[in-house]
Amino acid sequence: MSLCICCGDTVNPNLRLTGEMINYVPKRDDFCDYCRIMVPCITGHEADQISSSERIEETRALMGHPNTAPRQIWNRIRDYGPKAVRHWFPGNSNGDERWAISERPPEWELMEEDVRVLSKRKGESGTLEQLRRLQRGGTLPDGSYLSWIEGEFYLDGIRVQVPYLGLSKILKQKGTEGINWKALLLSISVAVTRYTENHYGRPPDRFSATHPAHLLLFEPRPNSPWAHMMRRRRGHRKGVVSIPVEEVEGTKWMRLWREWLAKNSNMATHSAADKLSVPVSLFISDGGRLQLRVRRDHGWRKLEVGSHPETWSKIVTWALSPPGHDYRDIFQCIQQSLFASPESPVIREDERRGISLLRSVVHSNDRAKVDVSLKSFRIVGESGLRYLVRPGSGAHGTRFTVWGFGNQGPDANRWDHEALQMLRGRHNEPPICIVETPELRRLVIGDAVASVVMALLDDINSSKSVNTLRNHISNQRSRDAQIENPDIAHMNEARWFENRLRINRVADRVRRYTESFPTLWGVLLRVPLGERITFRSIRDAGPRPNISFDDCDTEFTTRNMVERRAIYEMLGESGWTRDREEEAIRDVQRIYIRTGTGDRELGNSVREISQILEPELRINGRVQMVQRQLWTYFERVNPGPSALLPGSDQNIE
Numbered sequence: 001m002s003l004c005i006c007c008g009d010t011v012n013p014n015l016r017l018t019g020e021m022i023n024y025v026p027k028r029d030d031f032c033d034y035c036r037i038m039v040p041c042i043t044g045h046e047a048d049q050i051s052s053s054e055r056i057e058e059t060r061a062l063m064g065h066p067n068t069a070p071r072q073i074w075n076r077i078r079d080y081g082p083k084a085v086r087h088w089f090p091g092n093s094n095g096d097e098r099w100a101i102s103e104r105p106p107e108w109e110l111m112e113e114d115v116r117v118l119s120k121r122k123g124e125s126g127t128l129e130q131l132r133r134l135q136r137g138g139t140l141p142d143g144s145y146l147s148w149i150e151g152e153f154y155l156d157g158i159r160v161q162v163p164y165l166g167l168s169k170i171l172k173q174k175g176t177e178g179i180n181w182k183a184l185l186l187s188i189s190v191a192v193t194r195y196t197e198n199h200y201g202r203p204p205d206r207f208s209a210t211h212p213a214h215l216l217l218f219e220p221r222p223n224s225p226w227a228h229m230m231r232r233r234r235g236h237r238k239g240v241v242s243i244p245v246e247e248v249e250g251t252k253w254m255r256l257w258r259e260w261l262a263k264n265s266n267m268a269t270h271s272a273a274d275k276l277s278v279p280v281s282l283f284i285s286d287g288g289r290l291q292l293r294v295r296r297d298h299g300w301r302k303l304e305v306g307s308h309p310e311t312w313s314k315i316v317t318w319a320l321s322p323p324g325h326d327y328r329d330i331f332q333c334i335q336q337s338l339f340a341s342p343e344s345p346v347i348r349e350d351e352r353r354g355i356s357l358l359r360s361v362v363h364s365n366d367r368a369k370v371d372v373s374l375k376s377f378r379i380v381g382e383s384g385l386r387y388l389v390r391p392g393s394g395a396h397g398t399r400f401t402v403w404g405f406g407n408q409g410p411d412a413n414r415w416d417h418e419a420l421q422m423l424r425g426r427h428n429e430p431p432i433c434i435v436e437t438p439e440l441r442r443l444v445i446g447d448a449v450a451s452v453v454m455a456l457l458d459d460i461n462s463s464k465s466v467n468t469l470r471n472h473i474s475n476q477r478s479r480d481a482q483i484e485n486p487d488i489a490h491m492n493e494a495r496w497f498e499n500r501l502r503i504n505r506v507a508d509r510v511r512r513y514t515e516s517f518p519t520l521w522g523v524l525l526r527v528p529l530g531e532r533i534t535f536r537s538i539r540d541a542g543p544r545p546n547i548s549f550d551d552c553d554t555e556f557t558t559r560n561m562v563e564r565r566a567i568y569e570m571l572g573e574s575g576w577t578r579d580r581e582e583e584a585i586r587d588v589q590r591i592y593i594r595t596g597t598g599d600r601e602l603g604n605s606v607r608e609i610s611q612i613l614e615p616e617l618r619i620n621g622r623v624q625m626v627q628r629q630l631w632t633y634f635e636r637v638n639p640g641p642s643a644l645l646p647g648s649d650q651n652i653e
Contacts, residue, residue: 004032044207059333074306085313088252091180108138144182165288169307253320260322354446381459535590573605
C-alpha cells in the first residue's frame with residue numbers, strides 16, 4: 001500500500017483512471033481519491049498535473065537555482081538555453097520587403113494617454129485625434145501592421161489579443177529586429193484564449209479549460225448547443241477562431257503538436273477536447289500586461305511576464321506545448337514552485353487538514369461516499385433523498401455545486417444514470433442554490449465541503465435554515481408521492497390548471513360576469529326594505545371594495561363605468577331609489593335605499609342588464625367568451641326580501 005503524497009492517506013491501488021473524465025496526461029498512483037478531487041480546487045491544477053519534488057528540483061537547477069524574486073526568475077528564463085525567438089517563430093521578418101511597392105507606414109507606438117484609453121481608466125474615451133491615431137496604427141519591426149478599432153486589436157486584419165503595454169516596452173529596447181512579431185503575437189493570442197464547455201447548471205471552471213492549441217486545430221463539438229452559439233458569435237469572439245492555422249504553422253509549438261498528434265491520432269478530433277483540459281495560465285490584464293498565474297508563498301497570484309522577446313517566446317511556447325512534453329513539465333514547475341520558497345508546499349498544512357476532515361466525515365457515515373470518476377461526493381440525506389456535491393466553481397462564486405435527486409427507488413442503476421447525465425449537462429433540474437455564508441467562506445475548501453456534506457446528511461434539520469433545501473425536499477417528496485400514486489399527480493395537475501385559470505384575464509372576465517354579477521343581483525333582490533347601499537369612487541377606492549351595504553357584509557368592486565351602469569340598472573329594476581338626503585349627510589358620492597321590490601317576472605329586466613355587460617365578453621367585438629346567453633346566468637323570478645344565499649353575505653369575488 002502506497003501513501004498519498006498530499007495528505008498521507010492510503011492510496012487505492014485498484015484505481016486506474018483512463019482519462020475519460022479528467023484530462024489526457026500520464027496518470028499517477030500517488031494521490032488518493034480525495035486529493036484527486038480537492039487538489040484542482042486548491043491549485044487550479046489536476047492532481048496528475050502537480051509536479052513531483054524531483055522534477056521541481058531539476059527545473060530549479062536548469063534555471064540556476066534562482067531566488068523567488070520575479071525579476072531574477074524572468075532573467076533566468078530569458079537566458080536559459082539557446083536563443084529561441086528567431087528559431088521558434090521563423091518566417092519573413094524583413095519588414096522592408098512588405099512595403100517595397102508603397103511607402104512604409106509609420107511605426108506602431110503608444111503614448112501615455114493612449115494607454116489610458118486602451119485600458120479604459122477613469123472612464124476615458126479619448127479625444128478624436130487619439131482615436132484616429134490608434135485606428136491608423138502602425139507597423140511592427142517585421143513589417144506587420146497593428147491597429148486598434150472599436151476596442152479590438154487587428155494584426156494584418158486578424159483580430160488578436162495583444163499585451164500592448166508589454167509590447168510597447170519591448171519595442172523601445174534594442175535588438176527587436178529580425179523577429180517574426182506576427183507569429184509571436186498570434187501565438188500569445190492563442191495562449192490566452194479560454195474555452196470551457198458550459199453545461200446547463202454547471203458554470204465553467206475558472207481554473208481549467210480546453211488546451212488552446214487543440215481548440216485552434218479542432219472546433220468545439222458540433223452537437224453541443226454552446227458550440228453552435230459560439231459559431232453564431234464567431235464575429236464577436238476573440239482569440240483562436242479568428243486566427244488562421246497557417247499563420248502559426250511554422251512555430252515550434254505547432255510543430256510539437258503535429259508530432260504529438262501523429263503518435264496520439266485518437267486525440268485529433270473535436271470530440272477529444274474534454275480530455276485535453278489544462279490549467280488556465282496566461283492572461284492579458286486590462287492594463288495590457290502579459291501575466292502568468294504562479295504560486296507565491298502567500299497563495300496563487302498573477303505576475304507580469306518579463307518584457308523581453310526571449311522570455312515571451314519561451315513562456316508562450318512552453319504553455320502551448322502538448323501534454324506530457326518536457327516543455328510543458330518545465331512550464332508547470334515554474335508556475336507551481338519557482339516563485340515560492342522551496343520550503344513552501346504546494347498544498348498548505350491547513351488545506352491538508354481540511355481534506356482529512358472531509359475524509360473522516362465521509363468515512364464515518366455509510367450514507368456518504370466518494371466518486372472520483374465524477375469528481376464528486378454522493379450523499380443520501382436523512383429524508384432519503386440523494387445529493388451530489390461537486391467541489392469547484394459554482395454559481396454566485398461558491399466553491400462547490402450541489403445537485404439534488406429523488407429517492408433511490410427499486411432501480412439500483414438510477415443513481416448512476418442520473419449522476420452521469422448531470423455530469424454531461426443533460427440533467428433536467430438546475431443545482432440547488434446554496435450560497436456560502438461569510439463563516440463558511442473563511443474556511444479552507446476541504447472544511448467547507450465537509451460542512452456541506454454534513455448538512456446534507458442531516459438535510460431535514462438543515463432545511464429549517466436553508467430555504468432552497470427546504471423547497472427541494474418539498475418538491476421531491478411531492479414528485480415521489482406522484483410516482484407511487486398516479487391519482488396525486490392528476491390532482492396536482494388539476495390544481496395547476498385551476499391556478500392558471502385564476503390568473504387568466506379571459507377566465508377572470510368570464511367568472512366575473514357569469515358568477516359575481518349574478519350573485520350581486522341576488523343580494524339586491526333579497527335584502528329587506530330600507531337597506532342602503534353606498535358607492536365610492538372607482539378611481540380613489542384603493543384596495544377596499546367600492547360598493548358596500550349598511551346592514552349586511554356584502555361588498556363588491558366595480559372596475560369601470562360600464563359595470564356601474566349595469567348595477568344602476570339592476571338597482572332600478574329591483575326597487576331601489578337614490579337617497580340624496582343621506583348622500584348630503586354622509587358626504588358620499590352615491591347612496592341608494594330600497595323602497596320597493598320590483599316586478600315579479602324579471603326576464604325583460606335581466607335581458608336589458610345583460611345587454612350592457614355583453615360587450616365586455618367579446619374579443620374584437622366578434623368572438624364570444626361564453627357559449628350561453630349572459631342573461632341565462634341571472635335570476636328571472638323575483639324572490640322578494642328573504643335570507644341571502646350562501647356565499648353572498650361577504651366580499652363577492
